[in-house]
Amino acid sequence: MIPFTTLSAPAVPLRLANVDTDQLLPARFLRKPRADGYHHYLFHDLRRDAEGRPREDFPLNDPRWADAPILVADRNFGGGSSREGAVYALVDHGIRVVIAPSFGDIFYSNATKNGLLPIRLPIEVIARIWATAEGDPTAPLSVDLAAQTIRLPNEAPIGFDIDPFQKECLLGGRDDIDLTLEHGARLEAFERGYGQAFPWRRPATPA
């Protein structure tokens, strides 16, 4: 995965709550191979009207935000289905940061495994980002993962929380399987002891 360190770039305001992963990537595209890119399907049904024409009022269709790599939404972003394709669609579109007051737990975790930084911020801060972006779509929002801050133009940096493990994986672009295999000896010892302590937890051999 691509490491995430810092980014200073425009933010696209998405004044929507409960943007579930079905909206990010409708289920009928889940069967598509990743190789062709998932950006074709990002917000597929929200971006288009009933006749399939792009909706002008959808911020991602606005040419001013076509390349904005930061998405700023309302609460419960990425709730619903565990589909990692929802993250692939954002990443393949070029989104590197998603900011919202709260996230679906599985989406949050999926994001951090694909180089997409999810940031939880209070709605008051988000409202300021929305207003700034709508006033000047080129206004850069600066994100610094190591320092755990975001900064609006002409404002002091604002801190955000992130789990240290997820931060480390994102900063280093590291695959956590490598990290786990560093604990290989520990894992083997555990596995032996566990099998003896809880023999019934292995699936019984069918008669």
Add this chain to the structure above:
Amino acid sequence: MSGPLTLFEKIWRDHVVAERADGQSLLWIDRHLCHEGSFHAFDKLARSGRPVRRPDLTFAIADHYVPTRDRAAGPRDPEIATMVRLLDENTARHGITQFGLNDPDQGIVHVVGPELGLTQPGITLVCGDSHTSTHGAFGALAFGIGASEVSHVLATQTLWQKRPRTLRITVDGALSQHVTAKDLILAVIARIGADGAAGHVIEYAGPAIRALSMEARMTVCNMSIEAGGRAGMIAPDDTTIEWLAGRRYAPKGAAWEAAVAAWRGLESDPEAAFDRELRLDAATIAPTVTWGISPEHAVPVTAHVPNPEDEPDTARRAALATAVDYMGLAPGTPLTEIAVDRVFIGSCTNARIEDLRAAAAVLQDRRATVPLMIVPGSSAVKRQAEAEGLDRVFTAAGAEWLDSGCSMCAATNGDMAAPGERCASTTNRNFRGRQGLGSRTHLMSPAMAAAAAVTGRITDVRQLISGAGP
């Protein structure tokens, strides 16, 4: 962890392989279930060149994309056929047990896991599907994961997790007649919101929960994810133990005795502290339905479509207006005046045998006036329903009685509602377009869905049954 512990903490404690100073724990995973949508994870594993560490602990089931009609012919859509074939190939290559398209044990993964006794108290169980929370009904720690985590489990049989917070929801009293587990969980979600339990594992407790059957407990735990919960769980008791006895993969003989003794200790200690507590009284819950596009838009069937103008907060007002508009409803309309175009009874929430019995009880000697699809949760449920004659009740009522799978719950197999169509559904998500592009979903219990099929509109099943309706 010492002192009094919650059920969750007891399970967590046994499974920690390693801990990092930053609070992340490497957890041992006892059971991994996968389905044909797991191809991204197998692809990722193949790219890394790693083997599956414990193929004996992963079980695969085809469910999301399987055809519900004319199954022997296989999937007609070439992309779906590829996914089903990839599951065959990936499981064969790694020596993983699979219940494929035409296997007598095929069904929805969250229905089949418990049926086969793969789901057991005290275990950790994961699957690349958010409704894995269902298995928590047995006192397991069960949660959904994404494709990267699935490949991590395949490679290592472990997962890195940060310890979630705990929320206990205690339900006092008893549910009234015709009020079910589905109504209970919808009422909980309405109360705490679709992200109300984010970052938390929910334990459901109290007399109303204890009184539930295993099927009903699974319905409750299933929709923990619609409340934003990481997992939902219920401590095992006699109901759990009786349900599991004799299941194919459940422990046998002396191992069964040892298991039962251990399971009896799996309850939260009386003094154990939860990060949050919520209490509600089961007697206050009415048959509940959703009117909008989030599961939190749930209200008693006796209520009306809300008027966004009554909402003081601007953002919330706009969200309500969007939902009312998408659903094609007029504010203030009584829910029981909303006509439906079709009814779907199915899904891992509500397609187990008791759900079908409840639907049949309503449909007995009545006829559906709108198209009604009934998709059993598993092939075993289908056989059981047919042995009990439920299929004859359904077909006499004019319903379509189909083969098991996810079907119109996520509409991934091609079973779907048309744009603009309104569907009364026993599923778990009323998201925009969930049941097909432009579809409108109202979530409810199987008995309520059957009642809607009879009258062609959202109906209070209590009135239909008491003879006040058709």
